[in-house]
Amino acid sequence: MRKVVKAKDKKGNLIIPSILNNHNTNYEWESIAKKETKPPASMKTSKDVIRELDKYYFGKCAYCETYCNAEVEHYRPKNHYYWLYYEWTNLLPACHDCNTIGTGKGTQFPVIGKQETKPQFETKTNKLNKSYCLHNKFPLKAEKPYLLHPEYDNPKDFLAFKINDQFVGIDIIGIDSKEKGEKTLNICNLNREPLRKNRQSIVVEHILEQLRDTFLDCKEEGFSYEKILKKLLKRFVAIKRKALDITLQYTLLYDFVIESSENFEKIILPYYTEEPETQKTIAAAFKLYKEFEY
Ligand SMILES: [Zn+2]
Incomplete structure (x- = not known):
């Protein structure tokens, strides 16, 4: 694992690829967050998402740094954190072995703090509050996950x-x-x-x-x-x-x-x-x- 820096705009916010920021994706994301739709086992747009991730990961697995046919990995597992399904800070490319139950991570996600259990919605619009979906901001930041995140932790300090x-x-x-x-x-x-x-x-x-x-x-x-x-x-x-x-x-x-x-x-x-x-x-x-x- 090594430190990865994704592109940001002038205000310091991450630039979200259009494949994750369009009408269809947002519609499906809202529906998953409201539990109207189950999070699909594999992302329909996975190839496009991997293409976007590869701009930063260069065909490597985010965890083991091996060149691979990467899968879209949900850093916070999608079975529990269903409302983060299309969240850019939650998506990493991972090889099958690092990603899968048995050989690798599966649904493991131990935290030091208290685990979040549900999404937050905006009071006026009843839409998913996406600022609460960011890995490095409250409330997810307070979970203090054990699993290193290559974009927010410097692996050199830990490994x-x-x-x-x-x-x-x-x-x-x-x-x-x-x-x-x-x-x-x-x-x-x-x-x-x-x-x-x-x-x-x-x-x-x-x-x-x-x-x-x-x-x-x-x-x-x-x-x-x-x-x-x-x-x-x-x-x-x-x-x-x-x-x-x-x-x-x-x-x-x-x-x-x-x-x-x-x-x-x-x-x-x-x-x-x-x-x-x-x-x-x-x-x-x-x-x-x-x-x-x-
Ligand atoms: Zn790997």
Whole structure:
């Protein structure tokens, strides 16, 4: 999961895509909010909604950051929060595994505060009060959900990584005292084996390949400590660029690895099984990179 910022107007309000802000949608939304119509299991306009979400999520699942054939996910589950069916702050793209009962989130939505049970209607018009449907405003804000919202929480403050105890891929771990990170990874099952393995093969293996190539290049071109350092620094800059590229998968892990020497040594070096001297050179080069980064 990584932080996502949706477009806002000059007043700071989110710009609602027209597919969610037209006569037909509003009519159906009112009817669902008044319990005249049941919230449909799958959204009629789901393809168009996903297209709008993909402008910010780039074909990735909002929870696990895997490229996927995304489904429209209701952050607050539609079975309970039926009146949020078409609410833009409640819609995320999610992969089937993160979204579905059994493999992922399903209808789980634990909160620290008190759970809202019904919508609010405007007194004069009897229409759904949409300002009360916003995730970051009263009354929903007071629920204080455990599940992280990628557009309102900064996942970096709640989640970190470690090598899996059985050495099968990379685990995600919760680090905040309120346990929002821990609860989120359990709700969405973010340590399922394919995900752990993907993090390793896509992020860790890619970085290891870069490191090995550096030493191979140097062997061919003639070895010198300065030359190796220079080449390694370039590789680290390239990793940083990946961490900032929001179109890529697993960028939270890229970001974690490049953030500190401690993280880099914890996640990358145990997999780099070449001779101890090269490991030392890499660790020293990384420390140097961090000194010059800013
Ligand atoms: Zn997912």
